[in-house]
Amino acid sequence: MAKIWSLLILIFTTMTMMTGCDSKLAVLDPKGPQAATQAHDILLSIYIMSFIVIVVFGFLVYMLIKYRASKQREDYEPPHIEGSAVVEAICVGIPVLIVIYLSIVSVQSNYKVEATPQGYEDKAPLIIYASSSNWKWHFSYPEEGIETVNYLYIPTDRALEFKLYSYGPITSFWIPQLGGQKYAMSDMVTTLHLAADVPGEYMGRNANFNGRGFAENTFHVQAMSEAEFAEWIKEVKETAEPLTEETFEALLAPGHVGQETFTGTHLEFSPAPEGENSGHDHGGKDSADHSQPTLHH
Amino acid sequence: MDYFDRFAVPHPSFGIYASMVAIALTVIGIIVGITYYKKWGYLWREWLTTVDHKRIGIMYLISALLMLFRGGVDAILMRAQLAVPENTLLDAQHYNEIFTTHGIVMIIFMAMPFIMAFMNVVVPLQIGARDVAFPRLNALSFWLFFMGAMLLNISFVIGGSPDAGWSSYFPLASNEFSESVGTNYYMFALQISGLGTLMTGINFITTILKMRAPGMTLMKMPMFTWSALVTNIIIVFAFPVLTVALLMGSMDRLFATNFFTTSNGGMDMLWANLFWVWGHPEVYILVLPAFGIYSEVISTFARRNLYGYKSMVASMVIISLLSFLVWTHHFFTMGQGALTNSIFSITTMAIAVPTGIKIFNWLFTLWRGKIVFTVPMLYSLGFIPIFTIGGVTGVMLGLSAADYQYHNTMFLVAHFHLVIIPGVVFAMLAGLTYYWPKMFGFMLNERIGKWAFWFISISTCVAFFPMFLSGLDGQARRMYTYSEATGFGFWNMVSFIGAMGLAVGFALIVYNVYYSARYASREIGSDPWDARSLEWATHNPVPAYNFAIVPHVASTEAFWDSKKKGHVLFPGDYAKIHMPNNSGVPFVMSSIFFVWGFSFVFGMWIPVILTTIGIFACMAHRSWEEDHGHYLSVEEIERTEEQLRGA
Numbered sequence: 001m002a003k004i005w006s007l008l009i010l011i012f013t014t015m016t017m018m019t020g021c022d023s024k025l026a027v028l029d030p031k032g033p034q035a036a037t038q039a040h041d042i043l044l045s046i047y048i049m050s051f052i053v054i055v056v057f058g059f060l061v062y063m064l065i066k067y068r069a070s071k072q073r074e075d076y077e078p079p080h081i082e083g084s085a086v087v088e089a090i091c092v093g094i095p096v097l098i099v100i101y102l103s104i105v106s107v108q109s110n111y112k113v114e115a116t117p118q119g120y121e122d123k124a125p126l127i128i129y130a131s132s133s134n135w136k137w138h139f140s141y142p143e144e145g146i147e148t149v150n151y152l153y154i155p156t157d158r159a160l161e162f163k164l165y166s167y168g169p170i171t172s173f174w175i176p177q178l179g180g181q182k183y184a185m186s187d188m189v190t191t192l193h194l195a196a197d198v199p200g201e202y203m204g205r206n207a208n209f210n211g212r213g214f215a216e217n218t219f220h221v222q223a224m225s226e227a228e229f230a231e232w233i234k235e236v237k238e239t240a241e242p243l244t245e246e247t248f249e250a251l252l253a254p255g256h257v258g259q260e261t262f263t264g265t266h267l268e269f270s271p272a273p274e275g276e277n278s279g280h281d282h283g284g285k286d287s288a289d290h291s292q293p294t295l296h297h
Numbered sequence: 298m299d300y301f302d303r304f305a306v307p308h309p310s311f312g313i314y315a316s317m318v319a320i321a322l323t324v325i326g327i328i329v330g331i332t333y334y335k336k337w338g339y340l341w342r343e344w345l346t347t348v349d350h351k352r353i354g355i356m357y358l359i360s361a362l363l364m365l366f367r368g369g370v371d372a373i374l375m376r377a378q379l380a381v382p383e384n385t386l387l388d389a390q391h392y393n394e395i396f397t398t399h400g401i402v403m404i405i406f407m408a409m410p411f412i413m414a415f416m417n418v419v420v421p422l423q424i425g426a427r428d429v430a431f432p433r434l435n436a437l438s439f440w441l442f443f444m445g446a447m448l449l450n451i452s453f454v455i456g457g458s459p460d461a462g463w464s465s466y467f468p469l470a471s472n473e474f475s476e477s478v479g480t481n482y483y484m485f486a487l488q489i490s491g492l493g494t495l496m497t498g499i500n501f502i503t504t505i506l507k508m509r510a511p512g513m514t515l516m517k518m519p520m521f522t523w524s525a526l527v528t529n530i531i532i533v534f535a536f537p538v539l540t541v542a543l544l545m546g547s548m549d550r551l552f553a554t555n556f557f558t559t560s561n562g563g564m565d566m567l568w569a570n571l572f573w574v575w576g577h578p579e580v581y582i583l584v585l586p587a588f589g590i591y592s593e594v595i596s597t598f599a600r601r602n603l604y605g606y607k608s609m610v611a612s613m614v615i616i617s618l619l620s621f622l623v624w625t626h627h628f629f630t631m632g633q634g635a636l637t638n639s640i641f642s643i644t645t646m647a648i649a650v651p652t653g654i655k656i657f658n659w660l661f662t663l664w665r666g667k668i669v670f671t672v673p674m675l676y677s678l679g680f681i682p683i684f685t686i687g688g689v690t691g692v693m694l695g696l697s698a699a700d701y702q703y704h705n706t707m708f709l710v711a712h713f714h715l716v717i718i719p720g721v722v723f724a725m726l727a728g729l730t731y732y733w734p735k736m737f738g739f740m741l742n743e744r745i746g747k748w749a750f751w752f753i754s755i756s757t758c759v760a761f762f763p764m765f766l767s768g769l770d771g772q773a774r775r776m777y778t779y780s781e782a783t784g785f786g787f788w789n790m791v792s793f794i795g796a797m798g799l800a801v802g803f804a805l806i807v808y809n810v811y812y813s814a815r816y817a818s819r820e821i822g823s824d825p826w827d828a829r830s831l832e833w834a835t836h837n838p839v840p841a842y843n844f845a846i847v848p849h850v851a852s853t854e855a856f857w858d859s860k861k862k863g864h865v866l867f868p869g870d871y872a873k874i875h876m877p878n879n880s881g882v883p884f885v886m887s888s889i890f891f892v893w894g895f896s897f898v899f900g901m902w903i904p905v906i907l908t909t910i911g912i913f914a915c916m917a918h919r920s921w922e923e924d925h926g927h928y929l930s931v932e933e934i935e936r937t938e939e940q941l942r943g944a
Contacts, residue, residue, distance in 0.1 A: 083605035109698030180701020190632030
């Protein structure tokens with residue numbers, strides 16, 4: 001028995017070490033501040049949890065070796081033990097302390113990943129509208145006035161603020177090396193704060209199951225310096241075709257397409273579901289335009 | 298779609314045609330067999346109309362085992378498809394249907410009836426009762442569950458299986474994105490079996506609160522009964538949410554309402570919320586009875602009383618409360634903001650504390666014990682380390698900022714399998730082996746059982762540990778294929794090997810049943826494990842009335858006291874016993890429910906109306922029926938008791 005448990009411990013320790021040392025695992029090889037925060041939390045929790053696992057394994061192995069029937073007298077009668085307040089207090093106390101510590105870490109990280117990434121506060125973030133349709137990603141750069149399909153170019157000197165929504169089922173926008181994912185839904189816009197520290201190519205995908213084309217629902221991410229990014233914008237503006245309403249409608253039809261580039265964005269004729277365009281706008285104080293009647297009045 | 302097109306399988310393949318033939322042949326085989334051996338009368342009298350909790354338990358058990366193999370085949374197909382990159386064994390649509398039905402079958406139609414089987418067989422015996430509070434309602438619960446399960450299973454060959462995941466998130470599950478009738482099956486199969494579960498909840502709460510043996514106060518109930526009580530309370534609070542969510546989903550699909558649609562004010566995140574308000578408590582509905590079984594098994598084979606009884610009860614009650622306060626952790630990534638995520642992150646991690654108490658209490662039950670390594674004990678001991686790994690990764694997932702990276706990945710898949718397999722499946726296999734002699738009068742072979750245990754526990758680790766790594770490397774769940782460049786191939790091949798090992802383990806269990814049925818001794822007495830609680834104080838086989846004299850209880854281990862301390866368990870003399878009559882109404886009514894559900898799935902409104910009338914007619918029949926049960930006379934009881942004692 002003990003051999004098997006030590007084997008299990010060995011497997012788990014090896015796995016922990018592999019996750020610790022093998023920097024190839026995408027999530028543990030962060031290329032941006034948000035992903036770094038998350039990788040830090042993940043490794044921290046792996047260490048704390050390994051401690052708990054080792055304690056439990058230790059207790060179990062000890063009990064199994066010491067108190068197996070084959071080790072005891074034939075006539076041994078185990079005693080009746082009700083339990084002890086001190087032991088219970090320890091079994092509650094230590095986990096409570098661990099949970100309190102992890103809660104503090106968790107809350108701090110929550111506020112970090114839901115704000116402009118640290119170290120990038122000096123410049124206004126680059127706003128990109130990322131919308132999904134079955135089974136594509138549309139990236140609109142409203143400031144630059146361009147739009148791409150299934151690929152994303154980003155500068156490394158600015159924070160990125162993704163405005164996510166979906167033309168269809170719920171999807172989840174995820175670039176593991178830059179930071180965790182967030183849902184894109186049809187009746188509201190969610191915001192994901194990311195930043196890339198270093199130039200490079202990264203994998204991006206929809207992580208939330210959305211039907212037949214889900215497996216191939218990926219996009220290519222290229223992070224580059226400020227100058228290269230400006231150069232790319234200029235080039236797109238000179239060479240790409242404008243995005244018309246008809247082209248966009250055709251793009252929304254279910255299916256897969258390659259990478260495409262346009263000038264102009266679909267936001268002009270098919271605005272994102274935010275403000276008065278959201279699925280649940282009740283015409284409150286914030287909406288500037290009351291000319292559009294809503295169902296709720 | 299044309300009317301008749303909807304009945305055809307939308308994406309037929311050789312496998313589906315082969316299954317159609319296999320299903321048809323099996324059905325014909327069963328009918329011919331029963332007719333040839335003239336067993337229709339026996340089947341009707343002893344099983345289809347029974348209201349005996351022990352028989353209903355056995356029928357739950359058989360259904361659960363059948364569904365375990367259906368869900369297991371799904372699992373192997375999935376692992377085979379993903380074993381190598383760019384595999385073409387299954388196409389995207391098939392893979393989507395298979396992982397969807399794998400989830401539904403394993404949770405709703407395997408794990409649920411498995412726990413129901415043990416609650417039915419064990420709880421009335423453990424509390425010294427003669428049956429549950431409402432025996433006929435209990436039969437109705439079973440048959441509703443059974444018809445729900447059958448309804449889902451025929452989707453495979455008539456009209457197509459659901460394909461939007463077991464959580465069936467709208468708007469993906471709406472008509473717009475899921476055109477086949479698959480999701481209609483999901484809505485009505487879960488609705489019908491869910492009604493059965495809700496009735497079970499009410500039935501068992503009443504049974505446990507009102508029908509305990511004299512002297513058995515709440516704090517003297519065996520731990521499995523406590524877990525059943527807490528579980529059924531969770532059922533009664535959680536299942537109505539599912540009922541309403543399924544109703545709204547059905548209305549969206551059949552009557553063009555807009556609860557969850559992408560337009561006309563529909564709210565696409567509403568389904569996810571409703572689903573998990575039920576779905577998270579559901580996890581504890583499954584795992585708490587499993588904890589109850591572990592408590593019984595560990596204490597029996599450590600030859601010691603359960604350590605920390607009071608804190609075991611308290612921790613279950615705390616878990617049941619917390620289970621309703623964590624549902625948002627299933628979608629930390631929905632964009633609720635840092636404050637909401639922080640609150641649910643803390644409540645989620647807090648569940649680790651009461652769960653940890655239980656783990657340590659089991660470990661301390663071993664302390665100063667005299668541990669015997671029987672098959673049920675092996676599952677219970679194997680549960681502790683594997684479940685601990687699954688559990689602590691749950692705490693990791695509870696760190697909401699980090700969850701943005703784990704969400705929707707294989708890391709999550711590894712976590713919940715490493716919680717549910719040791720937490721629920723191991724407990725069910727422990728319970729199966731432990732209670733097998735109580736249910737069938739012989740014991741399962743220990744040697745084959747141990748082989749099966751080692752195959753299953755090691756293969757579980759081999760199959761699911763690699764998913765932690767491929768998840769952290771960016772493998773999303775529910776992808777039907779991946780390219781070689783991703784580098785996921787190695788980990789998925791290891792998983793596939795683990796899945797094959799699991800298949801061998803379960804095949805060994807089947808062989809064990811066959812082998813033991815054929816060769817095992819029937820002379821095992823009524824207490825083969827030298828156990829501690831009341832269910833072992835009955836004769837074997839258990840007579841219909843369970844206890845000839847109602848037992849008197851003075852501690853949590855009344856039977857142990859009677860064996861070791863001279864406690865008198867059965868004081869007094871025989872008296873006539875009131876027993877419920879059998880009834881065919883639950884079976885008939887549930888069969889009508891099956892047709893009702895099927896008619897809704899295809900929108901056949903005339904049969905819907907007729908069956909609805911039929912259902913109300915059954916209820917009216919019950920309301921005006923004169924059925925006061927029957928009495929067993931003292932002579933009859935004496936005769937039965939003598940016979941059983943002689944045996």
